[in-house]
Amino acid sequence: MTHPALTVHFADRTGSADRILSLLRRRGFPLGGITLERTHEPGIRRMTVGVSQESAIPQVRRHLSRLPDVVSVQVADGEAMHREYAMARVRCTPEQRAEIVSLLGAFGGRPLSFGADTVVLEATGFAQQLDALFAALQVYGIEESARTSPIALRQEEPHEDSPRGTVSERD
Amino acid sequence: MALATRPMSSAAHAGAEPRAGGRIMCEALVHEGVRVLFGYPGGAIMPFYDALYACPELQHVLVRHEQGATHAADGFARATGQVGVCVGTSGPGATNMVTGLANAYMDSVPMVAITGQVARPALGKDSFQETDVIGVTMGVTKHNILVEHAADLGPAIHEAFAIARTGRPGPVLIDVPKDVQFELADYEPASVDMPRSFPSDTEIERDLRRAAQMLDTASSPIILAGHGVLLSRGWDALRTLAERTGIPVTTTLLGLSAFPESHPLSLGMPGMHGHASANHAIDEADVIFAVGMRFDDRVTGKVTEFAPRAQIIHVDIETAELEKVVPTAQPIHGDARDIMERLGRLVRPNRHDTWLDRIQGWERPTEPLQDGLTHPAQLFAAIKRIAGSDATLVTDVGQNQMWAAQLYGYDHPNTHITSGGLGTMGFALPAAMGVQIGRPDRQVWVIAGDGGIQMNIQELQTVADLGLELKVVIVNNGYLGMVRQWQSFFHGGRYSATPISSPNYLLLARAYGHAGVKVDRVSELDEALQWAVRTPGTAIVDVAVDQERNVYPMIPSGQSVRSMIQDPE
Ligand SMILES: Cc1ncc(C[n+]2csc(CCOP(=O)(O)OP(=O)(O)O)c2C)c(N)n1
Ligand SMILES: [Mg+2]
Numbered sequence: 001m002t003h004p005a006l007t008v009h010f011a012d013r014t015g016s017a018d019r020i021l022s023l024l025r026r027r028g029f030p031l032g033g034i035t036l037e038r039t040h041e042p043g044i045r046r047m048t049v050g051v052s053q054e055s056a057i058p059q060v061r062r063h064l065s066r067l068p069d070v071v072s073v074q075v076a077d078g079e080a081m082h083r084e085y086a087m088a089r090v091r092c093t094p095e096q097r098a099e100i101v102s103l104l105g106a107f108g109g110r111p112l113s114f115g116a117d118t119v120v121l122e123a124t125g126f127a128q129q130l131d132a133l134f135a136a137l138q139v140y141g142i143e144e145s146a147r148t149s150p151i152a153l154r155q156e157e158p159h160e161d162s163p164r165g166t167v168s169e170r171d
Numbered sequence: 172m173a174l175a176t177r178p179m180s181s182a183a184h185a186g187a188e189p190r191a192g193g194r195i196m197c198e199a200l201v202h203e204g205v206r207v208l209f210g211y212p213g214g215a216i217m218p219f220y221d222a223l224y225a226c227p228e229l230q231h232v233l234v235r236h237e238q239g240a241t242h243a244a245d246g247f248a249r250a251t252g253q254v255g256v257c258v259g260t261s262g263p264g265a266t267n268m269v270t271g272l273a274n275a276y277m278d279s280v281p282m283v284a285i286t287g288q289v290a291r292p293a294l295g296k297d298s299f300q301e302t303d304v305i306g307v308t309m310g311v312t313k314h315n316i317l318v319e320h321a322a323d324l325g326p327a328i329h330e331a332f333a334i335a336r337t338g339r340p341g342p343v344l345i346d347v348p349k350d351v352q353f354e355l356a357d358y359e360p361a362s363v364d365m366p367r368s369f370p371s372d373t374e375i376e377r378d379l380r381r382a383a384q385m386l387d388t389a390s391s392p393i394i395l396a397g398h399g400v401l402l403s404r405g406w407d408a409l410r411t412l413a414e415r416t417g418i419p420v421t422t423t424l425l426g427l428s429a430f431p432e433s434h435p436l437s438l439g440m441p442g443m444h445g446h447a448s449a450n451h452a453i454d455e456a457d458v459i460f461a462v463g464m465r466f467d468d469r470v471t472g473k474v475t476e477f478a479p480r481a482q483i484i485h486v487d488i489e490t491a492e493l494e495k496v497v498p499t500a501q502p503i504h505g506d507a508r509d510i511m512e513r514l515g516r517l518v519r520p521n522r523h524d525t526w527l528d529r530i531q532g533w534e535r536p537t538e539p540l541q542d543g544l545t546h547p548a549q550l551f552a553a554i555k556r557i558a559g560s561d562a563t564l565v566t567d568v569g570q571n572q573m574w575a576a577q578l579y580g581y582d583h584p585n586t587h588i589t590s591g592g593l594g595t596m597g598f599a600l601p602a603a604m605g606v607q608i609g610r611p612d613r614q615v616w617v618i619a620g621d622g623g624i625q626m627n628i629q630e631l632q633t634v635a636d637l638g639l640e641l642k643v644v645i646v647n648n649g650y651l652g653m654v655r656q657w658q659s660f661f662h663g664g665r666y667s668a669t670p671i672s673s674p675n676y677l678l679l680a681r682a683y684g685h686a687g688v689k690v691d692r693v694s695e696l697d698e699a700l701q702w703a704v705r706t707p708g709t710a711i712v713d714v715a716v717d718q719e720r721n722v723y724p725m726i727p728s729g730q731s732v733r734s735m736i737q738d739p740e
Contacts, residue, residue: 013316014305014316014317014319015305015306015309015315015317018305018306018309019309019314019315022309022310026310058494059491059494059495062490062491062493063491065490065491066489066491067314068313068314068330068334068365069314
């Protein structure tokens, strides 16, 4: 399931990511996955924070906005793209290679390298897509897998929304 | 005569040439207007102390325990409205400061704490006296900064002050590795302004007009004022608003003294040990104007039964506080004073005589007082009579704190200082040092229990060094009284680990070079307090009170006004 998420831009300083994570833990917010990201801007990092209860979003947002390191907090709601990235090493005999390659194609994945009887693959997609891919790969045998939580990005720049100043825009 | 020349003002040197980090720290503090800092040296902060030696603008107060430094800085900040500064070394010095940081964080006190840290190459290696102070204090500071280069020191310090004092104030910690204090760098003083985001003026105007309309049409309204009124120095605005609208005012523990308690519209304090009338008034109110307070559980009790009939207007400078605990009809994001001043111009003049009469009816007549041991009501009435009218009471934690809150009657702004959010025993004595240094012309009283006074008693020697004039009243019941009270109510009277012995406070006072007197019977009380006021320097008054007296009224934790326990006497 894709949670609504907050995207947080923050200054890349000693402890800034820790401060965000420790605040989220301390306040006991209902969270989904969290992903730590880089951006094209030097000195600015980004975090996608999944919030598993929609009603908690304003509070989480206000608390994050208080942190001096935090530059902006935006809601990645329905219009936003949510994507996860996954890698896996899956059992795969030489005879199964073609089959797995076409399966991957159908789910937005591709093989990265083949071993004697394994394949290392990557895939991107929204949560349900990757769930489905992993379910299909289970049949062959997944030896090891890694999957990020979603990162989210909006099509439109968020407009000047400042419900009671809940977003602190700093530059 | 070269020796006679005073070191040139370090501020005058600003920008001249590269200088050591320690020196930059001093200059940046001077630039921030700091005059006094409370601290304790050690290996990792020595270069800073070395620079301090040549910085006549900064007075350093050597405390006897770093916790004392934090509370003293806290008291200084509360008394003056300026940022309090404390300093300690790495490892144990820094961990000793954690309680004071947490205390300041909970009570929104602007403070900057500077800690030394092991040198950069030693970081992360479990080096001698290395503690991850950034990690340890993350949850108890508004912000913390590890300074990794001397060139960053100036900006970090200016940023720390800006963060500490902007918006909802709070403590900021700066951790400076020892080699950064040695490293040379340029320094230009700079002022940092924290960007603030408030709603637009049209939004605020709309919110204010709605709030004014709610207040104008209310039939049983009250004002619930908190620490934010004192922090924003908004007591005049509060009084104007209350008098114009005729709305009675109740102040939280940390809001006490924001509204004169002798005023006919004053209801005293609400909450767990609040005045019955204040709690009943909240229960029946149809509109509550809550300003600069955060609906702490000691105020609300059971949230679902708190103010069940009221539409709440909540003013806070911190958006994260709005709608955190109670649903609000009208949240207003802003500075308490500013909002009250603007609202005061929008509301219409009004009176609420029937409502006030009804509230009066909930007030219990004060019980007749007997001779014998001093009753807390007699104690605080006597202090009020004998202390100067602008005296400040700095109170500790426990029953003594609640009695001081209920029974004194604060009439002058910012004359009540206590540890509210954290409830830190051992707060009062060191905090009072900071209060008196901040307001040297005013009388400062310490109110503490026999438990709490023993928690930072070592600061009596700092008090002696400084020649401070504190009037220290020990409310001596031979118990950790507040815990004993809970044991009596909720644990079958099993007084587990709550009886507590005391040293001979008169001898102790003398050992520290202070004066002391013991009050065994109430008949001796006035004379003892008068003697304390007359006595130059610090005087300790050890007042014996009934050992098993409880604080009433009491609403048990998590319950409502309907469960209020009244004094059976
Ligand atoms: C540092 C600290 N430790 C423990 C407590 C728990 N506590 C709250 S009130 C209290 C009793 C205080 O006793 P005393 O100072 O004698 O004051 P009294 O209640 O008797 O007036 C205790 C132990 C606390 N608040 N702070
Ligand atoms: Mg006691």
